[in-house]
Amino acid sequence: MNQLLVLDKIKLAYPHQKQLKVVVENFSLSLQEGEIGCLLGPSGCGKTTVLRSIAGFEPVYAGEIKLANIVLSAPDKMVEPENRHIGMMFQDYALFPHLTIEQNIAFGLKNKDKAYIKSRTAEMLSLINLADTRKRYPHELSGGQQQRVALARAIAPSPKILLLDEPFSNLDTDSRERLAFEVREILKENKLSAILVTHNQAEAFAIADKIGIMSHGKLLQWSTPNEIMHNPNSKEVSDFIRRDSLSTLREQAFMR
Numbered sequence: 491m492n493q494l495l496v497l498d499k500i501k502l503a504y505p506h507q508k509q510l511k512v513v514v515e516n517f518s519l520s521l522q523e524g525e526i527g528c529l530l531g532p533s534g535c536g537k538t539t540v541l542r543s544i545a546g547f548e549p550v551y552a553g554e555i556k557l558a559n560i561v562l563s564a565p566d567k568m569v570e571p572e573n574r575h576i577g578m579m580f581q582d583y584a585l586f587p588h589l590t591i592e593q594n595i596a597f598g599l600k601n602k603d604k605a606y607i608k609s610r611t612a613e614m615l616s617l618i619n620l621a622d623t624r625k626r627y628p629h630e631l632s633g634g635q636q637q638r639v640a641l642a643r644a645i646a647p648s649p650k651i652l653l654l655d656e657p658f659s660n661l662d663t664d665s666r667e668r669l670a671f672e673v674r675e676i677l678k679e680n681k682l683s684a685i686l687v688t689h690n691q692a693e694a695f696a697i698a699d700k701i702g703i704m705s706h707g708k709l710l711q712w713s714t715p716n717e718i719m720h721n722p723n724s725k726e727v728s729d730f731i732r733r734d735s736l737s738t739l740r741e742q743a744f745m746r
């Protein structure tokens with residue numbers, strides 16, 4: 491299979507008091523076509539920053555990001571976000587409240603012809619099983635339904651890859667895991683590749699082909715869920731998996 495996304499030794503930083511605060515360093519991973527990758531790690535380890543750099547919202551200070559063999563980011567190169575052919579479903583990337591469900595889905599298709607917009611929107615609505623809601627407004631749908639619409643909106647323009655940042659975090663535990671499985675099915679049926687960011691281990695294991703465990707801006711391991719679970723490459727990874735399992739169980743106990 492072909493490598494679709496390659497992050498090669500990237501360094502990411504934020505300006506801080508006239509200096510640079512490095513938050514991610516020497517970070518490499520590759521994702522093949524059709525694969526779903528998931529970055530997992532504690533709050534502040536740099537997951538969102540990595541995702542934002544792939545989307546083109548943060549520059550790289552070293553290394554490069556390539557998508558389908560094209561360099562998107564390097565210290566001397568920055569392809570604009572709108573020219574990257576990347577779909578996004580971010581935590582704060584809510585639906586437009588004044589647009590109907592079908593208008594929301596059609597949002598990224600503005601430059602296409604009318605017939606295509608109509609058929610693509612109908613296709614997306616049936617993909618997420620919400621054809622009967624097309625004339626409704628976002629506030630008339632449940633949180634899980636709204637997230638499915640956000641997914642359809644991101645998929646509609648046929649991006650090369652989807653980036654999902656904590657897409658299920660506003661949902662209760664049961665809906666969260668159900669939706670994670672549903673999203674996996676939709677992505678797999680459509681042979682779509684994605685990178686998802688979460689701090690919820692159950693979600694990562696439910697959805698991903700590859701999981702990356704992050705700590706303090708470093709990628710500790712990038713492997714299949716099975717490898718991560720049964721063959722962690724360091725004590726830090728095995729401690730994280732164990733500690734995180736406990737906190738997920740605790741979180742579930744409180745939320746039920």
Ligand SMILES: Nc1ncnc2c1ncn2[C@@H]1O[C@H](COP(=O)(O)OP(=O)(O)OP(=O)(O)O)[C@@H](O)[C@H]1O
Nearest residue numbers: 504505513531532533534535536537538539540689
């Ligand atoms: N705009 C910014 N300016 C300066 N520092 C930032 C900015 N955004 C993030 N940071 C810092 O970069 C580091 C990584 O943050 P990031 O949001 O990528 O972590 P995260 O793993 O996604 O965390 P969370 O799970 O809480 O969303 C943190 O120390 C954070 O404080």
